[in-house]
Amino acid sequence: MIDQEDVAALLGTEGPFARELPNFAPRAAQQSMARAVQHAITERETLIAEAGTGTGKTFAYLVPALLSGERVIVSTGTKALQDQLYFRDLPRVRSVLDARLKMALLKGRSNYLCLYRLDQTVREGATFDRTQASQLATIRTWSARTRRGDRAELAEVPEESPLWPRVTSTPENCLGVECPFYDDCHVIKARREAQEADLVVVNHHLLFADLALKQEGFGEILPGASAFILDEAHQIPELAGQFFSQSISARQLTDLAQDSLSECNGVTGAIGLVLEPVEAMQDAVRRLRLAMDALPERGPFHQLEAKREIGDALHDLREVLAALTDVLASQAERSRGFANAHERAALISERLDRIAERDSERDVRWYELFPRGFALHATPLDLAAPLRAMREQTQAAWIYTSATLSVSSSFDHFARQLGLEDPQTLQVESPFDYAKQALCYLPSGLPDPSARDYTDRVIEAVLPVLHASHGRAFLLFTSHRALRRAAELLQERVPWPLFVQGSAPRHRLLEEFRHSGHGVLLGAASFWEGVDVAGEALSVVVIDKLPFASPDDPVLQARLEALEQSGINPFMGWQVPSAVIALKQGAGRLIRDVHDRGVLVLCDPRLTTKGYGRLFLNSLPAMPRTKELANVQAFFDDEVSAPA
Incomplete structure (x- = not known):
């Protein structure tokens, strides 16, 4: 010691x-x-x-x-x-x-190649398009030489490829000790190493x-x-x-249906029993998603219960899931795969019943919608x-x-x-000399962030900064709508390459941004943190608004109400502190090295017009602040005239 x-x-x-x-x-x-x-x-x-x-x-x-x-x-x-x-x-x-x-490295199960599911996928001989067929061949070749089976080793197959879920396992579909590949299992090996x-x-x-x-x-x-x-x-x-939430999703239900059907391949007569309840469940999932179509993307559970059509669809889904669970129980002793599918169905059925019925004061029940699916949750309030x-x-x-x-x-x-x-x-404190390396610019004359033309005005205020810095900027937005509008506005008005979140995977956008030398990258939530661009490629970070959490988040709403009931001001006691931490993350993208220089542009006028604005500014590293564009231009002129 x-x-x-x-x-x-x-x-x-x-x-x-x-x-x-x-x-x-x-x-x-x-x-x-x-x-x-x-x-x-x-x-x-x-x-x-x-x-x-x-x-x-x-x-x-x-x-x-x-x-x-x-x-x-x-x-x-x-x-x-x-x-x-x-x-x-x-x-x-x-x-x-x-x-x-x-020492050991341990990741979640979905990061490791599952030899059994790879074997199944190859045997099924599904009709893949050319890209996926080529990716499957690449995974097979890699599977013969990899020691860890960690997906991160195989950069040639993109992380978002639909093949990965087919060749990795989940806790639900893993066969455990009864798997024919158990002795070579990458997950088991990684866990053993971790335990030792x-x-x-x-x-x-x-x-x-x-x-x-x-x-x-x-x-x-x-x-x-x-x-x-x-x-x-x-x-x-x-x-x-x-x-600590209880959740079920449309994806879990459709995966269960698919795996139940696949298991019929090796079990005589099973398809006759399993096909009908599987199709009934797939249909019930589709009908529930369709019934939810008119709802906002997320909301409290009582919004589902208020619409009879959704209540009926949810009731039907619970019924057909229970029926499928019974059928799978009758086949559970015929194969390990059926036993596994039955366990999953019973667990999902129990969880769905709990979320749909249990209205506890300790939990917030809520839903969220995706383009082709949904999820239902019960999240602890505290x-x-x-x-x-x-x-x-x-x-x-x-x-x-x-x-x-x-x-x-x-x-x-x-x-x-x-x-x-x-x-x-x-x-x-950071050892960086923010007083010399950075400048905080608070553009004046911007309207309240709720104004309809707010994003247009932000871009107007930011364009001269981009010209002074010759691009080399991150523009961080608190909403995807603002990001899309900013991309439209900048498309025709800047001579530098634009990189817009969503147009390519994050790692590729960052790589291309670094190499461009004068790029302008537009990002929302995931670009506010964990992004490291040291050096001259990034010299401006713009933040459009204070990053308050979305007011339509049902869990947040319930937490704020609970705080109010316990005598704590929810705005100053929760929303402001959470937003301060998020702002610090975004601002932290600017100076990553002792040699970096840059300007932080904070557009939200509430920083100077509201009392709580001081909390935000006082939480940032101590750097000079200005409302004058001329000072920003002088900052970059100094950079040009400084001796090499």
């Missing part, structure tokens, strides 16, 4: 990282975070650590984690960050520390799925750890809501209780870190959402 001073010294000027890693810059902020993490692991405490961009927080938690002698789970926000941590950051830290520890490792890198989706399942008595994928370190922890409240129970069960240290957890230097909002009572907290 190493003491706190030594942890800091390792990352200091005389330490091994400074000696062995080129471009490593010792940072006081990184050292103090490493001390705090080390203390939390030793004392099994809860720590909230906000580390500004450029702190080097990954090393700040990996060094004490690897030296702790404890079993540690590190969880990240995305699979891309998970891969970066496992394949790039961990090997460096491990090598410098000469730490002889077992000292440090396991997972993602939040997997961590919550596992901890939620463990609570329901299904056993755990991740054996008990002494410490959980959650990076990108600002995502946790929303993700926890998903994992996430603090299940999260607290989950943490108490582990008896471990819990460390939450991100660049965006505080609101005007207070962690109260984040702690309240997660049910954290009296946690240790640490806030370390």
